[in-house]
Each structure stands twice: as structure tokens, then as C-alpha cells.
Amino acid sequence: MNPQELMQRKANATPRGVGVMCSFFAERAKNAEIWDTEGKRYIDFAGGIGVLNTGHLHDKVQAAVAEQLNKFSHTCYQVVPYELYIDVAEQLNKLAPIPGENKTAFYTTGAEAVENAVKIARAATGRPGIIAFGGGFHGRTLMGMALTGKVAPYKIGFGPFPSDVYHALFPNPLHGVSIEESLHSIEKLFKYDIEASRVAAIIFEPVQGEGGFYQAPAEWVRGLRALCDAHGILMIADEVQAGFARTGKFFAMEHYDVAPDLLTMAKSMAGGFPISAVVGRASVMDAPAPGGLGGTYAGSPLALAAAKAVISAIQEEKLLERANKLGAQLKETLHGLKAEVPQIADVRGPGAMIAVEFNKAGSHDADADFAKKVQTKALESGLILLICGVYGNVVRFLFPLTIEDEIFEEALQKLVAAIKA
Numbered sequence: 463m464n465p466q467e468l469m470q471r472k473a474n475a476t477p478r479g480v481g482v483m484c485s486f487f488a489e490r491a492k493n494a495e496i497w498d499t500e501g502k503r504y505i506d507f508a509g510g511i512g513v514l515n516t517g518h519l520h521d522k523v524q525a526a527v528a529e530q531l532n533k534f535s536h537t538c539y540q541v542v543p544y545e546l547y548i549d550v551a552e553q554l555n556k557l558a559p560i561p562g563e564n565k566t567a568f569y570t571t572g573a574e575a576v577e578n579a580v581k582i583a584r585a586a587t588g589r590p591g592i593i594a595f596g597g598g599f600h601g602r603t604l605m606g607m608a609l610t611g612k613v614a615p616y617k618i619g620f621g622p623f624p625s626d627v628y629h630a631l632f633p634n635p636l637h638g639v640s641i642e643e644s645l646h647s648i649e650k651l652f653k654y655d656i657e658a659s660r661v662a663a664i665i666f667e668p669v670q671g672e673g674g675f676y677q678a679p680a681e682w683v684r685g686l687r688a689l690c691d692a693h694g695i696l697m698i699a700d701e702v703q704a705g706f707a708r709t710g711k712f713f714a715m716e717h718y719d720v721a722p723d724l725l726t727m728a729k730s731m732a733g734g735f736p737i738s739a740v741v742g743r744a745s746v747m748d749a750p751a752p753g754g755l756g757g758t759y760a761g762s763p764l765a766l767a768a769a770k771a772v773i774s775a776i777q778e779e780k781l782l783e784r785a786n787k788l789g790a791q792l793k794e795t796l797h798g799l800k801a802e803v804p805q806i807a808d809v810r811g812p813g814a815m816i817a818v819e820f821n822k823a824g825s826h827d828a829d830a831d832f833a834k835k836v837q838t839k840a841l842e843s844g845l846i847l848l849i850c851g852v853y854g855n856v857v858r859f860l861f862p863l864t865i866e867d868e869i870f871e872e873a874l875q876k877l878v879a880a881i882k883a
């Protein structure tokens with residue numbers, strides 16, 4: 463069936479709320495390439511929104527899932543357990559940058575991991591309040607939306623949201639918020655909205671994803687940790703987008719010299735198979751009573767097999783080094799365009815979690831149109847790019863770290879042409 467006919471069927475059969483970026487339909491994919499139903503090839507710099515750090519259908523992931531599929535696909539871990547769950551939990555307990563004894567619980571989506579991190583923090587502290595940040599994104603469930611600091615399009619028409627969630631300012635010097643102002647905005651919440659002794663947790667993204675790929679400054683994270691320690695508040699690092707090698711470290715919190723109490727992860731954890739996790743200090747993770755955590759599909763054996771293969775691919779194929787190498791190459795290319803393209807306001811990001819922000823030439827006003835045009839031009843030439851940022855003026859790059867060198871080069875040429883056009 464041709465794409466136009468499929469689009470018509472889509473419009474008739476599915477709600478417009480499920481917004482769709484591309485007007486072609488996927489037929490098959492391998493590593494960093496997707497082919498549509500018409501046979502046209504695209505280079506995938508979106509990775510299904512940060513899910514494919516190890517690419518489409520990595521050989522090891524495909525083999526591990528096929529092997530598991532021949533054994534069993536589902537028992538529900540809470541009914542009949544399996545070793546894979548414990549295997550991957552043990553690995554993540556070691557890999558997570560949280561000192562001491564850790565424990566891991568698995569879920570299915572990023573939002574579900576965030577929801578459960580909040581449940582665990584509340585159970586461990588006996589307190590209700592949660593502080594999140596402007597520009598943060600934590601998912602589309604009711605608590606996920608409550609925590610998210612971006613109204614359009616995520617929250618419009620969906621309230622009321624769970625109570626006792628408060629937003630402070632995320633430090634963002636480019637947009638006029640200093641580290642001091644951000645930390646001060648938390649102190650203000652303690653004065654205006656909720657006493658510190660009723661706050662269970664502060665949740666933040668070490669690198670804001672949907673919000674625009676802004677990395678939390680080290681001094682700020684240290685300040686946040688000090689605030690948490692002073693008031694008995696737990697720190698939750700949401701690494702759903704930044705984790706699993708994207709930033710050139712296994713977890714983004716490894717860029718800092720302080721540790722969170724709980725860490726959420728999903729997306730690139732299993733190369734496209736739906737799974738998420740909360741890893742945290744054992745004493746905190748053990749707060750909820752038996753039966754309080756879990757879910758029918760939580761810790762699917764197929765996704766766990768994929769996750770195990772992803773962890774070994776990251777390690778064996780040295781994908782942390784590769785993230786840093788490819789990220790540096792991309793940054794250099796973008797910096798090289800600055801003289802010619804005055805709309806480039808900033809090029810940033812750790813490892814391969816890179817973004818370019820566009821402002822109107824010669825001003826500080828966000829230029830969402832420019833970002834959109836770059837995305838459209840790139841797509842016409844066969845390169846899939848994603849936009850992010852509170853003002854919609856940021857192009858972010860989430861290519862597979864396993865991308866072949868020549869395909870990466872080809873993509874950079876398409877990107878340069880799209881920006882120049």
C-alpha cells in the first residue's frame with residue numbers, strides 16, 4: 463500500500479493526539495539506516511528518540527532475543543521468576559554510579575520507572591513532596607506529566623495532576639538562569655510552597671533531554687546534593703534519555719563527583735525492546751512492602767535478554783569511546799559552520815548527546831522556524847533529525863553509536879547542506 467493511502471487509513475483509525483513526524487512508513491532497519499515501504503533509505507539520527515545507542519537490530523541483541531524466544535516469552539516475574547532478571551539487576555547494581563549496596567527493579571517504560579522512583583522515595587522517607595525542574599521531561603503518565611516542566615504539548619487539557627509536585631528553575635546560563643538562582647529557587651519553594659521536611663525527593667535530568675540537551679553544571683549538582691543531605695531529601699537522577707553510553711559514560715551521573723540515591727533508566731537499555739529500571743541504594747529500594755512494586759510485563763524476559771546483550775555490546779565494542787569520538791566530530795562540524803550561519807547560538811553536550819540551538823540572526827530570540835527548516839531539509843535528503851527545547855529551537859542528535867564511519871560522514875554532509883540551505 464502506498465504511503466498516501468496509509469496516511470489516510472492512519473487518520474481514520476488513530477487519534478491526532480498521537481502526533482507523527484514522518485509521512486512515510488518503516489519497512490525495515492539495520493544499525494543506523496531505515497528503509498521505507500517505497501524502498502527509500504534514511505539515515506536515522508533520531509534512534510526512535512534515543513533508544514538505539516546500539517543501533518537497529520544489533521546482531522548480539524537479535525541473537526539474544528531469538529534465543530530467549532525459543533525458551534519462554536513471559537511468566538510474569540512476580541509469579542514465576544527467572545535468572546535473567548537477577549543477572550541484569552546484578553550488572554546494573556555494579557554499573558550504577560551509586561556507592562555501596564544497590565538493588566534494581568525493572569519496569570516497561572521510562573515513565574513507569576519515574577513513577578516507581580517516586581513511590582520508592584515516598585515509602586523510604588514517609589514524605590509526600592517532590593521537586594522537579596522547569597524544562598524537565600519525565601513522561602506522559604499523570605505523575606510523569608506532573609513532574610514535567612513543559613506545558614505544551616504534554617500537559618494541555620490533561621489536569622488535574624497529582625499534588626505535592628513543585629517546580630524550581632533549572633540552571634541555564636544561556637537562558638539567564640545562574641546556578642545560584644536555580645538553587646535559590648528551591649529554597650524559595652521551602653518558603654512559599656512546602657517545608658523541606660515534607661519533601662521526599664528532588665528529581666532532575668543530568669542532561670535535560672526533551673528540554674533542550676542542557677547539561678546540569680557540576681557545581682549545581684553538588685549544591686543539589688548538599689541541599690538534599692541537609693534536609694533528608696532523596697536525589698533521583700532521571701537518566702532515561704542520557705543513560706547507556708550516550709554521554710560518553712555508561713551513566714551521565716559519572717560526570718559528577720556526587721551520587722544520586724535513585725537512578726531511572728530506559729530507552730537505549732535494550733536496543734528497542736521495552737524495558738526500564740530503577741536502581742538505588744539497597745536500604746531505599748527495600749522500603750516498599752512486598753507486592754508494592756512490579757507489573758505484569760515489568761522485566762520482560764525478551765527485553766532483559768536484549769538488555770544483557772546491549773550491556774555487553776557497549777563494553778566489548780568500546781561504545782563510550784566511540785560516543786566521545788563521534789560527538790567531537792559532530793561538534794567540530796557544527797562549530798565550523800558558525801561563521802557562515804549566524805543563527806547558530808550554541809553547540810553543546812557531553813559525549814554524543816549533542817545539540818545545536820538556533821536563534822534569530824543577531825538576536826537572543828529563539829528561532830524555532832530555522833530549526834524546523836533544518837529538520838525538513840535534512841529529511842528531504844534522507845536524514846532523520848529530532849527537535850527539542852522549551853522554545854522548539856534546538857536540533858538534537860541521537861544517532862546509533864555503532865553507526866558505520868562512512869554513513870556518519872554521509873549524514874554530516876547532509877546535515878551541513880540542510881543547515882546551509
Ligand SMILES: Cc1ncc(COP(=O)(O)O)c(C=O)c1O
Binds near residue numbers: 511599602667701702
Ligand atoms: C528523561 C526522561 N524521562 C522519562 C521519559 C519517559 O519515557 P517513556 O516515553 O519511555 O515513558 C523520557 C522520554 O523521553 C525522558 O526523556
